[in-house]
Amino acid sequence: MEVRDLHVSFTGRLGLGAGLVGKKAAVARAVDGVSLSLQKGEVLALAGESGCGKTTAARAIMGLERPHRGEILYEDEPIWKDLRAYRRKVQMVFQDPTGALNPRETVYESVAEGLRIHRVPGDERTQVAKALSSAGMRPPERFFLNYPHELSGGQRQRVVIAGALVLEPHMIVADEPVSNLDASVRGEILALLMDLRRRLGLTILIVTHDLGLAWMVADRVAVMYLGRVVEIGPAEDVLVHPKHPYTKALLDVVPEVGGGGRPILKGEPPDPTRIPAGCRFHPRCPVVASGRAERLGILGRCTGEDLGLEQKAPGHQVACYLTELGEEP
Amino acid sequence: MSLLSVDELQVTYRTQGGPVPAVRGVAFELARGEVLGLAGESGCGKSTIAGAILRLLPKGTDVSGRVLLDDQNVLELKPGKLRAVRWTEASIVFQGAMHALNPVQRIGDQIAEPIILHGQAGEREALVRAGSLLEQVGLPARRLRDYPHELSGGQRQRVMIAMALACSPRLIIADEPTTALDVMVQAQVLRLLKELQRELGLAMIFITHDLSVLVETCDRLAVMYAGRIIEEGAADTVFRQPAHPYTRALSAAFPEIGDARFRMHPAGLPGDPPYPADLPSGCTFHPRCPDAFGPCSTVDPPLFDVSPGRRAACLLLDAGRASLRAAARTDDHADDDLPAEGQG
Amino acid sequence: MKPTIERPAPAPEPEPLGDQVKLPKSVKAIARTRRKEAALRTWRQYRKSKMGMAGLGILIFFVLVAIFAPVLASRCELSPTCASGPILSPPSWQYPLGTDDLGRSVLALVIWGSRISIAVGLAATLITVVIGTSFGLAAGYYGGWRESALMRVTDWFLVIPFLPLAIVLSVILTPSLTTVILVIGITSWASTARVVRAQVLSLKTRTYVERSRALGASHWHLMSRHILPNVGPLIFANTVLIVAVAILSETTLSFLNLVPTPPRTSPGARSSNSPSGAAPRSRTIGGGSFPPVSRSSSWCWRSR
Numbered sequence: 001m002e003v004r005d006l007h008v009s010f011t012g013r014l015g016l017g018a019g020l021v022g023k024k025a026a027v028a029r030a031v032d033g034v035s036l037s038l039q040k041g042e043v044l045a046l047a048g049e050s051g052c053g054k055t056t057a058a059r060a061i062m063g064l065e066r067p068h069r070g071e072i073l074y075e076d077e078p079i080w081k082d083l084r085a086y087r088r089k090v091q092m093v094f095q096d097p098t099g100a101l102n103p104r105e106t107v108y109e110s111v112a113e114g115l116r117i118h119r120v121p122g123d124e125r126t127q128v129a130k131a132l133s134s135a136g137m138r139p140p141e142r143f144f145l146n147y148p149h150e151l152s153g154g155q156r157q158r159v160v161i162a163g164a165l166v167l168e169p170h171m172i173v174a175d176e177p178v179s180n181l182d183a184s185v186r187g188e189i190l191a192l193l194m195d196l197r198r199r200l201g202l203t204i205l206i207v208t209h210d211l212g213l214a215w216m217v218a219d220r221v222a223v224m225y226l227g228r229v230v231e232i233g234p235a236e237d238v239l240v241h242p243k244h245p246y247t248k249a250l251l252d253v254v255p256e257v258g259g260g261g262r263p264i265l266k267g268e269p270p271d272p273t274r275i276p277a278g279c280r281f282h283p284r285c286p287v288v289a290s291g292r293a294e295r296l297g298i299l300g301r302c303t304g305e306d307l308g309l310e311q312k313a314p315g316h317q318v319a320c321y322l323t324e325l326g327e328e329p
Numbered sequence: 330m331s332l333l334s335v336d337e338l339q340v341t342y343r344t345q346g347g348p349v350p351a352v353r354g355v356a357f358e359l360a361r362g363e364v365l366g367l368a369g370e371s372g373c374g375k376s377t378i379a380g381a382i383l384r385l386l387p388k389g390t391d392v393s394g395r396v397l398l399d400d401q402n403v404l405e406l407k408p409g410k411l412r413a414v415r416w417t418e419a420s421i422v423f424q425g426a427m428h429a430l431n432p433v434q435r436i437g438d439q440i441a442e443p444i445i446l447h448g449q450a451g452e453r454e455a456l457v458r459a460g461s462l463l464e465q466v467g468l469p470a471r472r473l474r475d476y477p478h479e480l481s482g483g484q485r486q487r488v489m490i491a492m493a494l495a496c497s498p499r500l501i502i503a504d505e506p507t508t509a510l511d512v513m514v515q516a517q518v519l520r521l522l523k524e525l526q527r528e529l530g531l532a533m534i535f536i537t538h539d540l541s542v543l544v545e546t547c548d549r550l551a552v553m554y555a556g557r558i559i560e561e562g563a564a565d566t567v568f569r570q571p572a573h574p575y576t577r578a579l580s581a582a583f584p585e586i587g588d589a590r591f592r593m594h595p596a597g598l599p600g601d602p603p604y605p606a607d608l609p610s611g612c613t614f615h616p617r618c619p620d621a622f623g624p625c626s627t628v629d630p631p632l633f634d635v636s637p638g639r640r641a642a643c644l645l646l647d648a649g650r651a652s653l654r655a656a657a658r659t660d661d662h663a664d665d666d667l668p669a670e671g672q673g
Numbered sequence: 674m675k676p677t678i679e680r681p682a683p684a685p686e687p688e689p690l691g692d693q694v695k696l697p698k699s700v701k702a703i704a705r706t707r708r709k710e711a712a713l714r715t716w717r718q719y720r721k722s723k724m725g726m727a728g729l730g731i732l733i734f735f736v737l738v739a740i741f742a743p744v745l746a747s748r749c750e751l752s753p754t755c756a757s758g759p760i761l762s763p764p765s766w767q768y769p770l771g772t773d774d775l776g777r778s779v780l781a782l783v784i785w786g787s788r789i790s791i792a793v794g795l796a797a798t799l800i801t802v803v804i805g806t807s808f809g810l811a812a813g814y815y816g817g818w819r820e821s822a823l824m825r826v827t828d829w830f831l832v833i834p835f836l837p838l839a840i841v842l843s844v845i846l847t848p849s850l851t852t853v854i855l856v857i858g859i860t861s862w863a864s865t866a867r868v869v870r871a872q873v874l875s876l877k878t879r880t881y882v883e884r885s886r887a888l889g890a891s892h893w894h895l896m897s898r899h900i901l902p903n904v905g906p907l908i909f910a911n912t913v914l915i916v917a918v919a920i921l922s923e924t925t926l927s928f929l930n931l932v933p934t935p936p937r938t939s940p941g942a943r944s945s946n947s948p949s950g951a952a953p954r955s956r957t958i959g960g961g962s963f964p965p966v967s968r969s970s971s972w973c974w975r976s977r
Binding site for chain 1: 517520595
Binding site for chain 1: 879891
């Protein structure tokens, strides 16, 4: 799977009067030039705070949003050429397991839906039972006639996963798959995803705001800020030796025993309609704020020149002027 | 002398399906200026305790036990006195606080409201005080005139905290104050709470499911499961060396980044947190417990002392049974030889 | 440091699918069972509402009266030739509701008239619901210019005042029961459309709809399997109210003698007779029987 220079924007609504006067609607550049590649069988975590565009990017990858620029290639074919066939190979797991199931449909029907839409031949019952079983609901028949409200949160998420598995996809895009679940249940669902990866060779793209989760399950991590990937690389590198000031800031604030003395960024990520000039992180960057950027002579570029990902080490890319100088945040 | 002393608190909701015991005998003490963390997942009863302390639970709910706030039993106060106590002695920052603001009222008026209601100041003075409260929580005083939709999530949470401080209470109960916030904003709000707590000498009860947050902010920690406290002690020891299998599982869900043991090793508990209406027999945790043995399904353990100031409710900690369990491991028939049940 | 939790041994491979659990054998049977259970559940819940049951009872009573009209009062009584009673007499044992200006039993007129009222009410409601739901569904689902276009059309119909349109149409078109049904249908569907559209807009954003899209569902699949069933309860509630309104509208129209039924047996028609007759001094009962039907309809609605 390869994503090249993806741009997804949302245009705000404009009242009739404002339109006549010639005002332009605010354009929110939710995804502003993202490039990723995923190897078969790997787990990539797309991490960042809310508003950074990770969910929009994931939805674009699923074909649920149309990008206005950029390409998404799956096995070297653009996905928009045959979206229906693509959907059989790439499936999605959602954040809210309760909302993701039609309350009027039984578990059986929710899982079988994919089969019916694509008119998959074969014994539907066996396929549904197999999917539920793979998702950890055993014995599967016991759950056929249950309604979503009769199940717990963890079970509902398993049904959603079964619904994705029933089409035997090659890749799963999981949008915050466990953040709505109780803490003790999360581990089981994550273990299930890992198990599926091992047994079925699935490729998994996990969107999450929780770096601890990325540490637990991801091979590679891509950190996003305001529509761009600012750092991407193997999890051991990115999460233990972060090279971008934003990644470092995120890791610094993960609550820990004895923690709390470390710097916290001020303010909140700006609106995607008002992306700062130059490096989009510079208004909140501690390196800029502490004056270190000036001392190193890169301040002008931080505030003036926009930049993309630079190679730091094989497989580890960072979008920061510090990298060029070989400095650490 | 403690500020808050809760003893044998039991709360049972009356529902269409029958009585639901949400809290089944909880006891703890809170000294002035101390921060207690109450951890647990959905259905464990922690939010119910917050409501019980200030008697904010729906009518018809059965509340028994004692809640001594400065030596007054809140559960027995007459309505007039109760209203006087609410907000001036103890206040709550609610769950989903960001939606608890009235969208058509300016935030200044909302912060000033409790001050005026308690007769602590007139309108103008109350607004001035609201302004200074905003400054205390890190927002400029001129934002008094803003409406809630003009603020971001983190800012709204700060407004809720300012509201909680309005009548200078001595105890603040924070019910999931940072759950819906981003990590960065969460860190900012937590730091704010810590600073305020230190400056004003507040006692705090911090309720959340996120153990790692509690470890950073609390002095003591109590872990709840199915309406009971199943472990309590100093925050970092409970987190680092959990005595109860549930605490162990819960803390494993919040890994330490950089620790290789957590890589590719997500671990959780099978099953789900129990519904309060449908609790397992004996130790309520036993169906999910990796260390459960014979008596666990019939005996509900009380809190045993692990070390000074540390207690946990697990049969494994009962010295007598621990040896029985060791025996059970080696010999499958040891269960038949267990003595008759007495005090665990 | 924190100890990690022991992973339980990986679960064994799934057992072969047996039929240990008593289950319907086929997929169709599963769907049937589900529908049956859902219907039973809804009925059991409905039964709990006293007001709803009372409304339902009254409604059934009137529908039965309409169906069994020939049994309850012979057709003959409708024609002036059979009329044998005294003119405009007050209620008596023989004529429980009195007689009209032609000597016909008012009770017989009411019984026969209920047929028209209910028939018109139901038919008009059908038109209203079908048109309104289609417009609302399409507008809410598609959005964009299609929604704007459909909604503007809806708005146009929304503001048409009922009575003037009814009068104009009944003058222009050949007076018939169909015209009346059409008139009532045309003037009522717009509000249904708005209500349905609002609900569809909210349903469109539900995660299960998005999941279906991600699975590859077509527009038709989404509308028919996910959106329509969940709008269903709202449509049902709305329909019940509309029946009430339709019946009352028909009453209004026939009071104004716009409903062309030969002996003017529709309840409204009878009451319009009274002012022209000697009503102020008689005690004949006017078209008062149909408010109960519409009221019972609204009781059914309130108990939903």
